[in-house]
Amino acid sequence: xxxxxxxxxxxxxxxxxxxxxxxxxxxxxxxxxxxxxxxxxxxxxxxxxxxxxxxxxxxxxxxxxxxxxxxxxxxxxxxxxxxxxxxxxxxxxxxxxxxxxxxxxxxxxxxxxxxxxxxxxxxxxxxxxxxxxxxxxxxxxxxxxxxxxxxxxxxxxxxxxxxxxxxxxxxxxxxxxxxxxxxxxxxxxxxxxxxxxxxxxxxxxxxxxxxxxxxxxxxxxxxxxxxxxxxxxxxxxxxxxxxxxxxxxxxxxxxxxxxxxxx
Numbered sequence: 001x002x003x004x005x006x007x008x009x010x011x012x013x014x015x016x017x018x019x020x021x022x023x024x025x026x027x028x029x030x031x032x033x034x035x036x037x038x039x040x041x042x043x044x045x046x047x048x049x050x051x052x053x054x055x056x057x058x059x060x061x062x063x064x065x066x067x068x069x070x071x072x073x074x075x076x077x078x079x080x081x082x083x084x085x086x087x088x089x090x091x092x093x094x095x096x097x098x099x100x101x102x103x104x105x106x107x108x109x110x111x112x113x114x115x116x117x118x119x120x121x122x123x124x125x126x127x128x129x130x131x132x133x134x135x136x137x138x139x140x141x142x143x144x145x146x147x148x149x150x151x152x153x154x155x156x157x158x159x160x161x162x163x164x165x166x167x168x169x170x171x172x173x174x175x176x177x178x179x180x181x182x183x184x185x186x187x188x189x190x191x192x193x194x195x196x197x198x199x200x201x202x203x204x205x206x207x208x209x210x211x212x213x214x215x216x217x218x219x220x221x222x223x224x225x226x227x228x229x230x231x232x233x234x235x236x237x238x239x240x241x242x243x244x245x246x247x248x249x250x251x252x253x254x255x256x257x258x259x260x261x262x263x
Contacts, residue, residue, distance in 0.1 A: 012182035023104035089247035169199035197229035
């Protein structure tokens with residue numbers, strides 16, 4: 001079984017990006033993954049605007065989330081819970097900065113990095129910024145290098161998924177399932193989430209994909225049988241993306257551009 005079995009999207013992203021990553025992107029990937037798994041729910045509120053209707057995303061904890069969650073997921077759920085009942089992206093991000101620090105560095109340092117270390121893919125290290133400041137970080141070890149190569153190969157293969165969705169949906173589902181959480185890193189697939197959801201539903205489930213959380217190993221949550229891509233149709237994803245970007249600029253989650261933080 002690959003060492004990355006069960007890697008969430010932000011964990012896979014950090015593995016590929018070490019020694020640094022875009023902390024805001026890692027955070028967004030974490031929230032996206034939990035929405036797809038039904039741990040969080042995304043609700044879009046339509047508000048009349050001066051020129052057009054504004055689609056305001058709200059991020060909330062699902063009514064019955066799993067009792068046992070990996071440390072990364074549990075941390076993200078805690079952030080969202082603190083932003084309720086409103087769940088506006090600006091509130092979610094504000095609580096994320098309280099949890100992880102203003103630059104969100106703590107998300108990597110205290111959660112993503114240790115998760116990779118626990119899987120035998122990385123080790124703690126020190127690195128210098130601008131050749132002067134020494135900061136705590138993580139570095140891939142040989143197993144992590146091998147896993148990075150494997151994931152990158154699977155991501156290249158995943159670019160063929162849209163073509164397979166019409167002529168061989170089972171193959172499309174198999175390619176997506178091989179990637180696990182890293183499937184969210186293939187941005188070209190986003191317009192095809194609805195079709196991919198149907199392909200995964202129609203796939204022969206067998207013994208390993210049963211649509212449930214693995215109660216024996218709370219870290220192994222990225223079995224795509226438990227993922228519902230249909231909750232992120234193109235409109236919902238656009239609203240989520242714009243709302244998350246706008247939250248960084250002090251808006252109310254209705255669109256705009258935001259910055260990023262390096263870790």
